[in-house]
Amino acid sequence: MQTVTMIDTIGGSAHNVPAGTPRVAGYVTGSGDVPWSAADWSRFRAAAQVRIAQAPGTDPITADVLDVETGAAMPADSPGWILSRIAAGYTWSVIYGTAGTLAAVRRALIAAGPEGWWYGHVYCWLAEWSLSEEQAVRVLGTEVAGMTCVAAQWASPSSNPGTLVPGGNGATLAAANLDLSICDAAWRPGIVTPRQQETGYLVTGTYSGRVVRSDDGGKTWA
Numbered sequence: 001m002q003t004v005t006m007i008d009t010i011g012g013s014a015h016n017v018p019a020g021t022p023r024v025a026g027y028v029t030g031s032g033d034v035p036w037s038a039a040d041w042s043r044f045r046a047a048a049q050v051r052i053a054q055a056p057g058t059d060p061i062t063a064d065v066l067d068v069e070t071g072a073a074m075p076a077d078s079p080g081w082i083l084s085r086i087a088a089g090y091t092w093s094v095i096y097g098t099a100g101t102l103a104a105v106r107r108a109l110i111a112a113g114p115e116g117w118w119y120g121h122v123y124c125w126l127a128e129w130s131l132s133e134e135q136a137v138r139v140l141g142t143e144v145a146g147m148t149c150v151a152a153q154w155a156s157p158s159s160n161p162g163t164l165v166p167g168g169n170g171a172t173l174a175a176a177n178l179d180l181s182i183c184d185a186a187w188r189p190g191i192v193t194p195r196q197q198e199t200g201y202l203v204t205g206t207y208s209g210r211v212v213r214s215d216d217g218g219k220t221w222a
Contacts, residue, residue: 009026025065027054056077
């Protein structure tokens with residue numbers, strides 16, 4: 001698996017992210033200095049940009065990730081946000097949270113029913129600051145609370161205050177107020193036109209008679 005480093009932070013610290021960072025993540029909702037400005041995003045035209053929503057009512061096509069933590073969205077908000085993206089034609093959604101939070105999200109997804117409705121629709125971005133970068137790489141592609149992990153945030157200003165910012169000319173995470181994640185390079189974030197979906201009809205199995213969809217030419221169905 002090819003991996004890439006991602007730096008994320010609030011809008012008030014976005015100017016501390018080195019301009020050559022290959023993948024950046026910032027907020028499109030939130031209060032105060034949390035959201036990134038248009039000027040912040042424009043510094044990273046050549047980078048893959050990951051947009052994070054703190055508010056569950058955010059327009060589903062303006063953010064790639066729902067931030068589930070204290071002060072942001074709650075686990076119970078996840079099903080509605082995911083369903084709104086599915087309705088808009090986006091097959092995949094990403095939930096950010098700790099392992100405990102993601103377990104709570106899974107319980108909320110199950111409770112939303114019918115059983116298994118969210119399979120093939122949800123990735124996770126795990127926050128686990130006890131990991132080393134090498135350990136974070138090994139988490140990618142595994143399942144956390146039933147969701148495939150496409151990114152692992154392993155360093156923050158509080159957990160790794162002295163860790164140097166990649167490309168930051170000696171600045172530390174604590175000084176710059178930046179987080180580091182390792183990502184599966186195949187995860188392509190960004191606001192893209194939803195792919196055309198094909199519909200079919202399940203004639204065998206537990207959910208016989210249910211309408212199913214595919215967005216990869218019938219290779220997989222959900």
